[in-house]
Amino acid sequence: MSIQLVTDAAQAEAEATRVASPLAVRGLTVSYGQTPAIFSVDMTLRAGAMTAIVGPNGAGKSTLLKAALQVITPLAGTVTVFGQPLERMRDRIAYVPQRASVDWDFPTRVIDVVLMGMYRQLGLLGRVRAKHRAQAMRALERVGMTDFATRQIGQLSGGQQQRVFLARALAQDADIYVLDEPFAGVDAATEKAIIAVLKDLRDTGRTVLAVHHDLATVPDYFDDVVLLNTQVIAAGPVAEAFTEDNLQAAYGGRLTTARVDPESAVG
Amino acid sequence: MLAEALFLQLGYNATLVTLGAALLGIAAGVAGTFLFLRKRALVSDAISHATLPGVGLAFVVMVALGGDGRWLPGLLMGAAVSAAIGLLCVQWLTTRTRLGEDAAIGAILSVFFGLGIVILTVIQTMRVGQQAGLEGFLLGSTAGMLRNDAILLAVSAAAVLALVLILRRPLELAAFDPGYAEATGWSLGRIDLAMMGIVLVVTVVGLKVVGLILIVALLIVPAVTARFWTDRAGHVVIIAGAVGGVSGYVGAATSAIAPALPTGPIVVLVGFSIFLMSLLFSPGRGVLASVLLHRRYQRRVHMRQGLLALAQGQPIFEALTRRLMCRDGLILPDGVATAEGQAAAAKALLDETRWSLVRADNSFAVAATRYDGLTPIEDVLTPDQLRDVDSRIAAPKAVT
Incomplete structure (x- = not known):
């Protein structure tokens, strides 16, 4: 009987954590065809923390992000944002998709892409006013791209493209920032600039979730980590979850070929 | 005659139809832009071919009910229903099966078009005597259009334009x-x-x-044409509308003086002419502009290589290089450098030396990304940085 009480209490506590969490997914399963890309994933983000999703290729990292934002429809599972259903809380989330997911020859300028971050706020017919432009320019300033505002996006380098995507998310002024491989194929200066912006977001109380593939930088960049390989292998603060054993479990035999610096893994 | 048609002096009906066609062209250009940008241009081809069975069946139904089989709104309703079914089939095949959208479009387009042709052929053998004109749906014919038809055209086009205006943000x-x-x-x-x-x-x-076979051109050609002239989606929409409008207008006007000529091909050819002009002569993305740009770049490269050869005392072999340098008075026809040429050569060599230092030094990583073998380093570095670089050059400072 007493054991029952304990588990009830633990469950109640877990439930309370989920309700308070900026983004919590429970039992999320996505499959393309018959094999699941992610299976029954539970993930509860800590408010005001930077969380990395880490795992081998094909582990379902991007899928987890997209399913958590319901960009793709999951087979099963629920997503809550501060305890509310996602649909009602879309405005609180800013999403930075993979850079390669769009056609950069699209006829649009840097400032126009950033303004897209405010389409939700502008609605269908709201005029783009000076204050919106100013907000977009401030977002560009934070990523060091003001000089490029009127450039066609096709003229940008990979790192600059990534900064523009981040600026679009910043223009949304959201509580939760969700980024899909923000450091993939960008130059070192951009990586530094992006991480500075993300840390700044965290320090002002925002929550950051990013798919990350460079194991060496996880302890430097992030507070929490989710080790994923179709299922969650381990999750929690980097000091507890980012251990040699857990990495071994997530990557299996592939750890030797993965870019891992043994010094950086805890334990 | 053509001038009269273009200035709308061929009577009330022809004028209405011409204006209606122009509005339709604008609507098609504007709507087609988003289709083109979404990379789903060919879906419209499936939709248009899928209209044919609907047209045929609507004719049969209207005749069977004792009405006029050629009543345009009735025919168009039939077309809309069967096009919608075709569209749903494409959607279903794309999302529910492993078929790609291209394969789904090919399958639906051909099946519906085939079915439509069969129905039309059957209608030709019916003894109702109203069949004439149905084939106008294949290639377009504004010849028999009435006042009400033209108004229907104009109102629908205006409605489409309003809808696109409202939805422009989500569409983009x-x-x-x-x-x-x-x-x-x-x-x-x-x-x-x-x-x-x-x-x-x-x-x-x-x-x-325009007819069902060629409507896809009126949706796509204006957008593709407009893309040559601008790098902003909003401007692509406006220019595409204008191109579509002109195509529709000229097409219908021409058709008014030559009723035997199908309207669709004329509309498409007008649009294509504008496309061709844009392809060749647009300043940013046109063929001519990129050829000129390439040639100018090539000449700069030759000039630079020639100067470096001069500075290092090597002979210049390439005829183009010699010609260019001779023209600018840097060398004499026999290949000997002039005083001017020697100064320019020394300058080029210094530039090259500075660049190689900058590119080898990681603290200039940002500047090094600007290296293209041609840009003078003064354009990239500040005077302070330049002095820093020069201080590391062992050789005495040359001409600047």
């Missing part, structure tokens, strides 16, 4: 970054549905003017 977002659109709470499914609805209306209303 869905075309550029569908994942982001979905994540920020726009329903991609509904945006696409609205876009296909708009395209369906344009197609069905345009059947009589």
Whole structure:
């Protein structure tokens, strides 16, 4: 009987954590065809923390992000944002998709892409006013791209493209920032600039979730980590979850070929 | 005659039809832009071919009910229903099976078109005597159009334009970054549905003017043409509308003086002429501009290589290089450098030396990305940085 009480209490506590969490997914399963890309994933983000999703290729990292934002429809599972259903809380989330997911020859300028971050706020017919432009320019300033505002996006380098995507998310002024491989194929200066912006977001109380593939930088960049390989292998603060054993479990035999610096893994 | 037609002096009906066709062209250009940017241009081809069975069946039904089989609104309703069914089939095949959209379009387009032709052939053998004119739906014919038809055309086109104006933001977002659109709470499914609805209306209303085989050109050619002239989506929309409008206008006007000529091909040819001009002569993306740009770059490269050869005391072998340098008075026809040429050569060599230092030094990483073998280093570095670089050059400072 007493054991029952304990588990009830633990469950109640877990439930309370989920309700308070900026983004919590429970039992999320996505499959393309018959094999699941992610299976029954539970993930509860800590408010005001930077969380990395880490795992081998094909582990379902991007899928987890997209399913958590319901960009793709999951087979099963629920997503809550501060305890509310996602649909009602879309405005609180800013999403930075993979850079390669769009056609950069699209006829649009840097400032126009950033303004897209405010389409939700502008609605269908709201005029783009000076204050919106100013907000977009401030977002560009934070990523060091003001000089490029009127450039066609096709003229940008990979790192600059990534900064523009981040600026679009910043223009949304959201509580939760969700980024899909923000450091993939960008130059070192951009990586530094992006991480500075993300840390700044965290320090002002925002929550950051990013798919990350460079194991060496996880302890430097992030507070929490989710080790994923179709299922969650381990999750929690980097000091507890980012251990040699857990990495071994997530990557299996592939750890030797993965870019891992043994010094950086805890334990 | 053509001048009269173009200035709308061929009578009330012809004038109305011409204006209606122009409005349809604008609507098609505008709606087609988003289709083109969403990279789903060919879906409209499936939609248009899928109208044919509807036209035939509507004719049969109207005749069977004792009415006029050629009543245009009735025929267009039939076309809309069968086009919608075709569109749903494409959607279903694309999302529910492993078939790609291209394969689904090919399958639906041919099946519906085949079915339509069979129905039309059967109608030809019917003894009702009203069949004449149905073939006008294939290639377009404004010849027999009446006042009411023209008004229907104009009103639908205006409605489409208004709808696109209202939905321009979600349409643009869905075309550029569908994942982001979905994540920020726009329903991609509904945006696409609205876009296909708009395209369906344009197609069905345009059947009589352009014909089902060529309507895809009126949707796509203006957008592709407009893309040559601008790098902004909003401007592509406006220019595409203008190109479509001109195509529709000239096409219908020409058809008014030559009723035997199908309207569709004329509309398409007018649009194509504008496309061809743009392809060749647009300043940013045109063929001519890129050829000129390439040649200018090539000449700069030759000049630079020639100067470096001079500075190092090597002979210049390439005829083009010699010609260019001779023309600029840097060398004499026999290949000997002039005083001017020697100064320029020394300058080029210094520039090259500075660049190689900058590119080897990681602290100049940002500047090094600007290296193209031609840009003078003074354009990239500040005077302070330049002094820093020069201080590391062992050789005495040369001419600047």
